[in-house]
Structure formats: structure tokens, C-alpha cells
Amino acid sequence: MRHNVYIYILIMCGVSFLLRALPLTLIRKEIKNKYFRSFLYYVPYVTLAVMTFPAIMDAVSNPLGGIAALVIGMAAAYFGAGLFPTAIICSVIVFCVEFFIK
Amino acid sequence: MDKSFRISDAKKWFLKGLRDGIPIAAGYFAVSFALGITARNAGLTWYQATLASLLCNASAGEYAGFEVIASKGSYITMALITAIISARYMLMSITLSQKLSSETNTLQRLFVGFWVTDEIFGASSTVPGKLNPHYNYGLAICSLSFWALGTCLGVVVGNILPAVLVTALGVLLYGMFLAIIMPEGRKNKKVLILIFISMALSFAFSRLPYISALGEGTRIIILTLLIAGGAAFLMPVREENSPEKEDSAE
Secondary structure, rough: OOOOOOHHHHHHHHHHHHHHHHHHHOOOOOOOHHHHHHHHHHHHHHHHHHOOOOOHOOOOOOOOHHHHHHHHHHHHOOOOOHHHHHHHHHHHHHHHHHHHHH | OOOOHHHHHHHHHHHHHHHHHHHHHHHHHHHHHHHHHHHHHHOOOOOHHHHHHHHOHHHHHHHHHHHHHHHHOOOHHHHHHHHHHHHHHHHHHHHHHHOOOOOOOHHHHHHHHOOHHHHHHHHOOOOOEEEEEEHHHHHHHHHHHHHHHHHHHHHHHHOOOHHHHHHHHHHHHHHHHHHEEEEHHHHHHHHOOOOHHHHHHHHHHHOOOOHHHOOOHHHHHHHHHHHHHHHHOOOOOOHOHHHHHHHHHH
8 A cells, every 4th residue: 555645744743733732722621530640641751762772772883882872861861961962962972883883 | 901011921922932942942953853864764855854844843753753654654553653652742731721821712722732842841831820822932933943944954964974974863863862751760760660661671572573573663552551551550640749740840
């Protein structure tokens, strides 16, 4: 089956818009169910962690560079390095490993 | 409140948003450049990728979406993955709906919703008192134009950069993901443990026979439902420790 890129994009933006806009327009009261609230709360951390590893290792040609970037990036972010610095630190580590260790 | 006062208030908040959006824009520019490279690898043209960035305004969501396009996944997979990965925006929108005053009309709410990102949520949910939607417009217009520009340049320039540099830039996204999850892990040790469990299971799933054949997108959905669902059941967040309250206390 052949897929159209614009339909993919439409689905992407449609779903993410609905998820963002519906709560703001429809739900004016707070959700009370603690399990659903907890699930929503945990989702981003689980998803992003799953997406980061082992992908960070598989995305580079030398897996050691990916692991070094992961460990140092996690430590930097843990101690409050912030979005931009953490991203740059990971990138520079991978660059150095790829460039100097073949 | 008299009308002219409200208009100048809107302008003040809009300008403050533009200013506060500058550091976010810098981060977005670098990260979206890497996203553009992912889009190019998935076979998207520069205008398709830019359109996706202008309409979706989502880092992890777009990244996963481009992966689905690259792997020629079904439309249902695309909808499911987008829903799973963007589920956090629902919670953010619920939080922001409590921050907006009852005067905020539906159109304004739709615009605030359209532009909910991790960083815009972070900046706007920490505003003292009620939130003026024009602050979100300022933040969004400043930062997300660089998001779209970076995506565009990533597609266009990505293929003339040396491979080593492209690989290194591609890692920016993972660094950004770490920067989103680790600060919460520091505040809440349960989250920290979940991060480690998630990475360990993700590694296992990617290497195990049969399961690894499911494809990355499907594995993300299964692992998220399994781990976040299990965590919500086993250690539900207590009310006095709810994410909203933690965020607003920052």
C-alpha cells in the first residue's frame, strides 16, 4: 500500500492538535481520577527514555560514543544543565568519539 | 476592566513572550536542525518537513512521526504513536486550562493549545497568577519560527555536511530528551527509577527475537502503556504531590 506524506502530516498535526486543544476548550474542571492523572504524568518520562536508549547508541557508528553521550548527558541534565547545553554536550561527545576514535 | 487597559496588557505580555522566547528559540534551532536531518532521511522534502514543523510543533512527536514515514507504517500506527507521544501535552493543557482566566475565549484557548510545547508550557505555567494568552503567542511566535526554520535548513543543508557532523547533530535530539526527563527524575526518585527501567526494557525489546521485529514505533507504544500504566497502578501520584503543583511551585 502506497502512503501519502501529506496524509501522514495531517494525521500527525490533527492528533497532536486535538490532544492539546480539547482539554483547554472542553475540560474546565480538573480530572479527579488519580490513576489516569498518574498515567499521564509518567508517560512523557517513560516514552522519552524508551526513545533515547538504545537509539542514541544505534544512531552513531561507534556505540561507545553513544553510551558516553548518554551517561554524561544524563548526569549534566540531572545537575541542571538545561535543554540547550545538554544537547550540545551529547553532540560534542559523539563528534569527538567519531572523529578521533575510528 | 476598561478596554484600552486590556489591550496594553495584551501587548505587554506579547512582548514579554517574544523576549522570553529567545533562549528557547536558540535551543529549538539546533534541535530542529537535527530533526530536519531525520526528515530528510525519511524521504521528506524541505517544504513537507517545514509544514510538519509549523503544524505539529512537537520534537519527540515529529521525530517519531518521521520514523513512521521512513518505515512506511500504517496511518493507524501514525495516529497511535502521535497520541502516545503527545499524551503529555494533554496533561499540560489540563494544567494550563486551570491557569487561564474565565474571560479567555474559545479561539484564544485553541491558539494556546496549538502552541503547547514542553518549553512553552514550562515558561507559561510558571507565570504568577492568571495566564494572559498573549504571553503564549509571544513565546510561540519567537521560538517556533526558529523551530520551522531549523527543520527546513536541516533538510536542505543536511546532505552537504560531513557524515561525522550529521551523526553528531542527530544526537542533539537525544540530549534534549534527556534534558526534559532528568530534572523531573531529580525531583522525583520514582521517575528516575522509571527512566532506568524504561531504558533497560527498551534495550531488551530492541534485541530480543520476535519482539525486535515489531518495529520501533510499536515497541514505543507497548513499552509506554506497560511501564507508565504499571507505574500509575503501583505508585499513583498523591494529590499533594501532583505534577501540576510541582510545576507551578518551580
